[in-house]
Amino acid sequence: MLVDRLRYELRILGGWIFAVPLAIMLAVTVLALLLSHSQILPIRIAQVLTGSIEMVLPLATTLLIANLICYDAAMELQLTLPRTFALTALWRLTLVVVWTAAISMVASTFIYHWKFLRIPAQLEHWAVIPQVLGEQLTWLAPLLWLVGAGTCLALLIRSRVASSALISGLWIVEAIFYGYFISYSWLKPFFLFATTLAPGIEFWFVNRYSLLGIALLLFLVDWQLLHNAEALLQGRAGEE
Numbered sequence: 001m002l003v004d005r006l007r008y009e010l011r012i013l014g015g016w017i018f019a020v021p022l023a024i025m026l027a028v029t030v031l032a033l034l035l036s037h038s039q040i041l042p043i044r045i046a047q048v049l050t051g052s053i054e055m056v057l058p059l060a061t062t063l064l065i066a067n068l069i070c071y072d073a074a075m076e077l078q079l080t081l082p083r084t085f086a087l088t089a090l091w092r093l094t095l096v097v098v099w100t101a102a103i104s105m106v107a108s109t110f111i112y113h114w115k116f117l118r119i120p121a122q123l124e125h126w127a128v129i130p131q132v133l134g135e136q137l138t139w140l141a142p143l144l145w146l147v148g149a150g151t152c153l154a155l156l157i158r159s160r161v162a163s164s165a166l167i168s169g170l171w172i173v174e175a176i177f178y179g180y181f182i183s184y185s186w187l188k189p190f191f192l193f194a195t196t197l198a199p200g201i202e203f204w205f206v207n208r209y210s211l212l213g214i215a216l217l218l219f220l221v222d223w224q225l226l227h228n229a230e231a232l233l234q235g236r237a238g239e240e
Contacts, residue, residue: 017064017096021057021103028052032116042116049111050118050138051196053104058143058192059171061100062150066163068092069154069226086226097147104139108132118195120204135195141211142192146171148218155225189214 028048035045069089111117112132123134146167154163174181174192181191182198189210194201201207 046116053139062146066154137208138195141208144215148215
């Protein structure tokens, strides 16, 4: 039964959902190879490769999920069944996130082996295996935070276009004005791209754990919003 459900959801999602993260990593790898044969400093190549798993993949995954959450051709039917749409949405969200997480984990391991993964100051003196394990927080924290926030925005605004624009705007603000997230204490827990942009900060672990904690709260809010059938139907009507 579980395997059948998994096959069904994979078929509904379509191959393109899983091809996008792979295409992104392929494009970034080609870009890094081109940069390595030019006059670009190694630290810039490291920023590109680290940013691919900390900045680019989480954003792409969030935009994909925002579209999945906001629209389902059989949403009205599913809302009348004992198995709620919330469970269906959770299945699909989990599949996409797990796929991105697998790609990020493999990519981070290779980037670390190539010595192009930026190492936070708090991990510099760790042994190799603990360091590699700790580095997984580089992509895990922003991935879960952005997915939680993007899903929440999509369900509240009930528009995949508007929610995607807002989450992309937040991404741009953090990427450009990251200095404020380093300087102001109240912004530090929301600093998504610490490894790529400021690996020397002394609050890297606190930042990563804060992001994970906020992500957990966001997912709890998402779960409640997914049970609001009236709002889901209004959102579907607004998208059509």
